[in-house]
Amino acid sequence: MLAVLGNSIFLTNFVSASVVINEILFDPSGTDTGLEKIEIYNPDATAADMGGWELYPDGIGYFPFPVGFSLAAQSFVTIHLRTSGTNDAANLYHSAASLNMGNSSGSVALFRFGGRTKDTIVDFVRYHKPGSSEKKTWESTAVEAGLWAAGTYFDISGFSEGSSIGLTADGVRGSAASWQAFASPSLGSANAVGSGSIPPPPPAAPEGTPPASEPAPVPAPPPAPPPAPSLGADAGPDALAIAGAIIQFNGLAFGLDGKPLDATRYFWNFGDGSTQEKQSPTHIFHFPGTYYVNLLVQSGHYAGSDWRTVSVLPAEISISEVQPGENGFIELTNASAARVDVGGMFLTDDRRAVFRIPQDTVVGSKSTVVLPALNTHIVPTTYVDLRDARGVTLDAARFSGMLPPGVSWERDGYEFRPQSNPTPGKLPPSSPGASAVTPRVSVASPSLPASPKPQPPPGGPPVEPQAPVGSSLPPAPPPTIARKTEQSALIGSAGVKPYAFLGASVVLGLLTAAGMVVLKRKAF
Secondary structure, three states, rough: OOOOOOEEOOOOOOOOOOOEEEEEEOOOOOOOOOOOOEEEEEEEOOOEEEOOOOOEEOOOOEEOOOOEEOOOEEEEEEEEEEEOOOOOEEEEEOOOOOOOOOOEEEEEEEEEEOOOOOOOEEEEEEEEEEOOOOOOOOOHHHHHHOOOOOOEEEEOOOOOOEEEEEEEEOOOOOOHHHHHEEEEOOOOOOOOOOOOOOOOOOOOOOOOOOOOOOOOOOOOOOOOOOOOOOEEEEEOOEEEEEEOOEEEEOEHHHHHHHHEEOOOOOEEEEEOOOOOOOEEEEEEEEOOOEEEEEEEEOOOOOEEEEEEEEEEEEOOEEEEEEOOOOOOOOEEOOOOEEEEEOOEEEEEEEEOOEEEOOOOOOOOOOOOEEEHHHHHHOOOOOOEEOOOOOOOEEEEOOOOOOOOOOEEEEEEEOEEEEEEEOOOOOOOOOOOOOOOOOOOOEEEEEHOOOOOOOOOOOOOOOOOOOOOOOOOOOOOOOOOOOOOHHHHHHHHHHHHHHHHHHHHHHHHHHHHHHHHHHHHHHHH
């Protein structure tokens, strides 16, 4: 499923769900910060597209897998927590993690792209030392998805610092019984079952069975202090968006009892230097990149927070075909590899008419959307512009000359040429800037009536807002009036040749007559 926030992008990754959490190092020797790791394994015979997936080590924040990341068949990838590095096929870095993993209790959940539900959770594991404060976020969701048994966990009693826990057989999950401890962690490679493995604690003796020997009484350690109470917060699902798009955010807060709460403060940090203090703000990311958005909720003395990731891509929306007239249309093409919500963008023409595209108008990857003039009331004669929510021009169509009824202007590289058979909704074969200009079916130029050079409307065209310095948005394509003038010259070239021949004949005759006069004078 593809989630939409304003002009955000929404993708679905239907890939293998066999990818598993394979090994966890939650208590490394010495300092934990920067040394904790989680290993993911793909046991399938084909690669798994994990772009946009999320890994959640309980309590430290969600790790989004980079867009385009693919885990090769029968391969491992290690996620390094609270440290920075260069991502590659075998190592990813969760530098935005806010805390370390629990050493006495914790859980790890893996979600594919599309939110965090029973339908998107791919794997789950919980470890726990009896008597410790429990950490089991997403257990109920994993139970509902059939991935875990409620109330069960891998017992880490007797677990030693520096050891890891992992699946006994790589890629074979099932329950807590599928896990064991390893004295020698092997993240990034197959789990080494053998001398390095730590046997699980012996099962408890049945009730009423006397112990073999009465051990000396050992004072029980004091119970671990309960965690400080905090509010629940939900910043919404992760999403993809395009630069210049309006993104709608909506924050939720939950009380200590887990019920919705009207928090007294919602504070958003969008990760690009911008902040807002309201429950449901809108925001525009001006440049492509990956942004980690934080929501802080407060009520009285209590607070809570949540993170979400917004991956912002360059805008690749263009005007591909225009048919003038009240019954015409404007066709937009999405050249990107993602579905795009173009809501909030607007069109304007030489009559200074403006049409803002409604929110949640989604264009599929490598697809088009056709906007009829009956809905937009945009009836251009010389140009039409497409602008993003900021007013920055994304594309411009320039054309001249009158068209016969039923004929459209079709993009051919940076220019627009007549199309005798309009094809609204059909993906054009060429895109702006393409080196090969090949129109689908062009109207013969001589069939077009001549027209005067188009003039701007009174007052000139609407003032175009300037893009910020360094903007990655493409410049508007150059006007094509000069190109059409060349075509007009070609249209009349067949009629010019006879007159040129006649003129040359007259000049030659005059020169001949002058020569004969000179010769006669010399004869006398």
